Amino acid sequence: MAGLAPEGSQFDGKQYDNKMQELLTEEFFTSYDEVCESFDNMGLQENLLRGIYAYGFEKPSAIQQRGIVPFCKGLDVIQQAQSGTGKTATFCSGILQQLDYGLVECQALVLAPTRELAQQIEKVMRALGDYLGVKVHACVGGTSVREDQRILGSGVHVVVGTPGRVFDMLRRQSLRPDNIKMFVLDEADEMLSRGFKDQNTRDIIMREFRSGSSRVLITTDLLARGIDVQQVSLVINYDLPTQPENYLHRIGRSGRFGRKGVAINFVTRDDERMLFDIQRFYNVTIEELPANVADLL
Template identity: 90%
Template structure:
């Protein structure tokens, strides 16, 4: 499969690296993270992120938040799974918000979701938690104006949350540039991968 124009993705290089990683000792590749944090204050988060978390109504972290926020903040590759309504969205949103460089108004995090509704819901959570950080978030989803997406992206955002079709379109048009992206979140990965998106 050829990479889209303007992309520096090399499929053969990627496949070779994945083969190398998977053929290595699996223990080095898959590990479990055992640290549990009983409070948001103990996680070493920025003060303005904590303000956003508490303003959103969280008092004590849920089980997924106790285990999931810190490894994400440390830049580890993580797979997180929990029941619906347990705070998974706030978990990865907190991890993203903690790691952004707010002095650089470029897309540093890309979050993909299977539906427009979910992408817009994630955008709302990201905005609310990042309220005191001055985060700029945009939802790139189908059914909205392409020109408006292009205008907002060209004015600069820190995070793009979107659906695969519209995000790919924005990448193809070079309105969304991947140069500064350092975090990628695939929400509802099982759903995404089963849809052949």
């Protein structure tokens, strides 16, 4: 969740966090209480179910049990769950269920903070909608503007993109918002963060890391959000995150979907306060590294 301070005001992050915590305890801010323990009981189209099962899902995760049905009912939904629990597939399923496939116009817009995350969402959307004939396109920086214009002009059902390129396509009137009925902000609190690495370089780095030809990826917090590389089993924090909330996002890159994962933190005396804050925030104890590191793996 993310908020914007009024223009000209001084934004107090701590005050915002306290207010959000207050809202979360209010009666109107309750979770949707309907739980579907099987995809078959969600009222989804047969061809969407085929795509879900073909993708490898057998039983919905906790967030999917609670998040897909209200999305399909057209309700406003805020999803919050641990990394690697299937949030992307949750909103993708909701979008695919509600699309009018006879209307080849953009009906759903998904915004993501990074190009890598946008392209990953596009991949999941295509896979789940494989039997539905869904047309999806990722509008991200560092790619051909003309190609974006050509594809959007030919018609798509869903656009996934980063804010800059999506705004550019709207400004050029290549992306027509008239028929958009679903809007998703993924990793909303990171939406206005940005990096400056050349797109081709980033693509090569991620491709090599996913394929295993590159065994180690050194990155910033920007890539700690949403990126799913299931083979990752070890995360090393060279520096502790300055915000306790980001700790879970970082270590969540390992141990995806029930797999075992290990996080190692480098901590100096100057970091002891932050380490204490992280432990208190998550109500956990972070143990010292054992003499034999292999015992962790």
